[in-house]
Every structure is written in structure tokens, then in C-alpha cells.
Amino acid sequence: MVELDTETLRRYDSDYLWHPFTQMSEWEGAENIIITRGEGSYIIDSDGNRYLDGVAAIWTNVHGHCKKEINDAIKEQVDRLEHATLLGLSNDRAALLAKRLIDIAPSGLAKVFYSDNGSTAVEIGVKMAFQYQQQTGNKDKKKFIRFDNAYHGDTVGSMSVGGIAIYHEVYAPLLFPTIMAPSPYCYRCPLSPEGDCTKCGLLCLKELERLMEEHAHELAGLVIEPSVQGAGGMIVQPPGFVKGVRELCDRFDVLMIADEVAVGFGRTGAMFACGKEGVTPDIMAISKGISAGYLPLAATLTTRKVYDAFWGDYSALKTFFHGHTFTGNPIACAAALASLDLFEKERLLEQLPEKIDYIQDRLQRLMELPHVGDVRQEGMIGGIELVRDRHTREPYPWEERVGVRVIMEARKHGLFLRPLGNVIVVFPPLSISMDELAILMDGIEASIRSVTE
Numbered sequence: 102m103v104e105l106d107t108e109t110l111r112r113y114d115s116d117y118l119w120h121p122f123t124q125m126s127e128w129e130g131a132e133n134i135i136i137t138r139g140e141g142s143y144i145i146d147s148d149g150n151r152y153l154d155g156v157a158a159i160w161t162n163v164h165g166h167c168k169k170e171i172n173d174a175i176k177e178q179v180d181r182l183e184h185a186t187l188l189g190l191s192n193d194r195a196a197l198l199a200k201r202l203i204d205i206a207p208s209g210l211a212k213v214f215y216s217d218n219g220s221t222a223v224e225i226g227v228k229m230a231f232q233y234q235q236q237t238g239n240k241d242k243k244k245f246i247r248f249d250n251a252y253h254g255d256t257v258g259s260m261s262v263g264g265i266a267i268y269h270e271v272y273a274p275l276l277f278p279t280i281m282a283p284s285p286y287c288y289r290c291p292l293s294p295e296g297d298c299t300k301c302g303l304l305c306l307k308e309l310e311r312l313m314e315e316h317a318h319e320l321a322g323l324v325i326e327p328s329v330q331g332a333g334g335m336i337v338q339p340p341g342f343v344k345g346v347r348e349l350c351d352r353f354d355v356l357m358i359a360d361e362v363a364v365g366f367g368r369t370g371a372m373f374a375c376g377k378e379g380v381t382p383d384i385m386a387i388s389k390g391i392s393a394g395y396l397p398l399a400a401t402l403t404t405r406k407v408y409d410a411f412w413g414d415y416s417a418l419k420t421f422f423h424g425h426t427f428t429g430n431p432i433a434c435a436a437a438l439a440s441l442d443l444f445e446k447e448r449l450l451e452q453l454p455e456k457i458d459y460i461q462d463r464l465q466r467l468m469e470l471p472h473v474g475d476v477r478q479e480g481m482i483g484g485i486e487l488v489r490d491r492h493t494r495e496p497y498p499w500e501e502r503v504g505v506r507v508i509m510e511a512r513k514h515g516l517f518l519r520p521l522g523n524v525i526v527v528f529p530p531l532s533i534s535m536d537e538l539a540i541l542m543d544g545i546e547a548s549i550r551s552v553t554e
């Protein structure tokens with residue numbers, strides 16, 4: 102393989118690449134980091150600088166970078182079969198992974214429909230729910246409930262059920278209409294603006310109940326990121342919220358679509374966030390952690406009840422007419438299988454409580470800083486909301502980009518981070534060691550201090 106020097110790589114990048122979620126006028130010509138290697142919790146750039154990966158390769162990495170067991174599984178699979186379609190065929194890796202996913206999924210989920218990214222996994226869920234209602238005699242049930250601050254991806258369908266205006270407003274005329282429920286964002290409680298609302302979850306459930314009552318006759322499904330709204334700012338739901346949503350969906354005969362793309366695969370400390378609350382959604386979308394951060398893979402899981410509504414003679418046209426070219430790719434499935442083996446072999450979930458407690462301690466300590474307004478945590482996810490004024494909760498104006506300044510400062514401490522507005526995100530590989538976790542939290546604390554004080 103040709104090894105190019107950093108200057109050439111930066112030039113090629115600037116000349117030919119268009120980066121996601123990036124204002125290219127700021128990117129082009131800047132001294133951007135070009136990653137060429139990965140090793141455990143670290144990513145290494147073309148000059149040999151090492152960065153602790155505080156965002157787990159955008160929330161996907163589980164066992165660390167270049168984990169031997171997964172590398173080996175992929176190499177072995179490449180020499181056996183690289184791809185064969187699931188249209189009119191099956192493959193051994195896809196079949197085995199489907200079984201293993203159902204084994205670990207919340208009980209009651211029975212079928213796996215593959216795709217290759219989180220947005221499509223959610224969009225498939227939306228189409229499934231819609232068609233399910235059409236084929237079970239509920240012709241009027243065509244609408245979806247979504248939550249404020251929700252993020253479900255960037256395709257037109259997944260944007261329609263998302264709630265982050267700054268990303269999606271420009272496309273509003275393309276999106277299908279939905280009914281928006283308030284997000285249980287206690288720190289900025291939408292329903293009790295006088296603040297200090299610890300009942301936010303309850304109030305939001307009450308409002309959701311009212312919306313469902315009003316719209317039940319026309320509701321096909323509800324889409325939720327269970328436990329944590331990720332891209333919306335790591336907004337953690339109060340305990341019992343997901344269960345409350347499940348009960349309302351049951352009561353009003355609305356399919357519950359759980360988007361576990363970010364929280365699935367151990368991120369909350371349990372394999373799945375719904376499982377942690379003892380909830381089985383009707384449809385569950387998974388992607389990011391599924392192949393441990395290696396290859397594009399996603400799945401939409403559902404129950405036998407939903408599956409059966411698509412059953413019939415071909416002539417009844419009840420088939421789910423949906424599919425992607427790389428659906429069930431055996432290399433991606435082999436990586437996912439190796440990852441599930443590692444969860445067992447390394448007892449990964451059993452090692453998380455110690456790390457989770459440590460993150461909690463460190464986040465609590467940050468509350469002493471004058472510009473830390475709120476800290477939020479669910480398992481191995483942390484969010485630190487920076488504010489101009491702690492007492493009034495007045496945010497920093499978005500134009501000041503305090504989050505970006507903090508993560509740029511963190512590079513001096515050898516960290517790679519990515520903020521969500523004024524929220525600093527803690528999202529390391531689950532395999533991170535206690536020592537590395539200390540380096541991560543020290544660096545975050547120092548960076549927040551030097552930018553905000």
C-alpha cells in the first residue's frame with residue numbers, strides 16, 4: 102500500500118472530499134487530522150500522533166480499534182464469501198447472526214430484517230408499521246408520533262420522524278407530517294419552564310397520553326430513542342419513561358418503534374435499553390454497535406405478530422417490498438458474530454458497572470465548574486451541558502461554539518471528541534480501561550476549565 106505524506110493527504114482531502122455535517126469553508130485548508138491507524142482505545146494520525154477516541158468512531162466502537170478477534174473473523178470471511186444477495190438466496194453468516202440477535206433481543210422479538218445503516222433501519226420500521234396497519238384492517242392509521250429533539254437519521258423518512266430543527270428545517274417541505282410529543286428534557290423542561298422540574302418524564306407522559314387519545318384513530322406508530330436521545334444532546338429519560346410509553350402504545354393500539362441505533366449493544370450497561378426497562382417494542386432498529394464499529398450493518402427486528410400481517414398468497418400483495426443491495430452482507434455479519442462472541446468471552450457487560458460508576462463520579466465533580474449547567478449519564482454515555490449562566494440556565498449563544506472550542510482544546514490533551522452544540526459528549530469504546538477513562542475525564546475537565554473560565 103502506498104503511504105502518502107500528511108501534506109499530500111490533506112491536499113487530496115481538501116480537493117476531492119465533501120465531509121458530512123461539515124461547513125467545508127472551514128474545513129478546506131485547515132490542518133485537519135488524517136487517521137491512518139487504530140489501536141485499542143486510540144486512533145493514530147498520519148504523523149503518528151495518538152488520540153484517545155472519546156466518541157468511539159461516532160458511537161460505533163465496542164471492543165476497541167483493530168481488535169484481533171474481529172480482524173481475524175473478517176479476514177477468514179473474505180476468503181470464504183464476500184457477498185451474495187439475500188434476494189432469492191440466503192447466506193450462512195446472515196442466518197446465524199439473525200438467530201443470535203433474536204437470542205439477545207428483548208423477548209418477543211422474533212424476526213430480523215437487515216439493512217446497512219441506522220437511518221434505513223428506522224425507515225424500514227416506519228414502513229413496516231404503516232403497512233402492518235394497512236394490512237390489519239386499520240386503513241386510517243397512517244400517522245406517526247415523534248419526540249421533540251429526536252434524531253433518527255438523515256434520509257427523508259427518518260428525518261420526518263426526527264425533531265432537530267437545525268438539521269432538518271430546510272427539508273421541511275419534503276417531510277411527511279407527524280405529531281410531535283415533548284421530549285423529557287428535564288434541564289430545559291418544555292412543560293414546566295420555571296425549571297427544576299423533576300417530574301418532566303411524568304408530565305411528558307401525560308401530554309403523550311393526551312396526544313394519543315386525540316389521535317388514536319389515525320396513529321400507526323410511535324418512534325422513540327429509548328433511554329437516551331442521542332444527537333439531541335444526550336438527553337436521558339427518567340426511569341420508567343420507556344415503560345410508560347409502551348403502556349400507552351398498548352392502550353391506544355399504536356406500534357412502538359424503538360430506535361436503539363445508538364443505545365444498543367451494551368451502551369447503557371445492558372445489551373439493549375428496552376431490555377433494561379423490561380420492555381419489548383413492536384419494532385426495534387439497531388445499527389451502530391452491531392458490527393463493533395467495523396462495517397456498515399443494520400437490522401430492524403420485529404415480532405411474530407407484525408411479521409404475520411405480511412403473510413399470505415403472493416397475489417394478495419402483502420409482501421414487504423423493500424430491500425437494499427448489501428442486505429445481510431456476510432463480511433459485516435461475520436464481524437457482528439465475532440463481536441457477540443467477544444461480549445461473552447470477555448464478559449464485557451460485567452465490567453461496565455465499575456466504569457459507569459467512575460464516569461458518574463467524574464461528571465458529578467464537573468458540576469462544581471461555574472459553566473457546567475447540567476451533567477447527564479446513562480451507562481457508558483455522558484453529556485455535559487455548558488451554559489453561560491448557571492443560575493438562569495442561559496445557554497451560550499450557538500454562534501460562540503463553545504462545544505467546538507472545548508473539543509479543539511481537548512486535542513492538546515490527546516483526546517478526540519465531538520460535541521453536540523454546547524454539550525460535550527462522553528462516548529468511549531466500551532472496552533476502554535480504567536486508566537484510559539481517567540485520562541479522558543481529566544482531559545475533558547481541563548479543556549472545559551481553560552475554555553470557560
Ligand SMILES: *Cc1c(COP(=O)(O)O)cnc(C)c1O
Nearest residue numbers: 218219220252253254331362363
Ligand atoms: C446515528 C443514529 C441514526 C442514524 O444512523 P446512520 O447509520 O448514521 O444512518 C439513527 N438513530 C439514532 C438514534 C442514531 O444515533
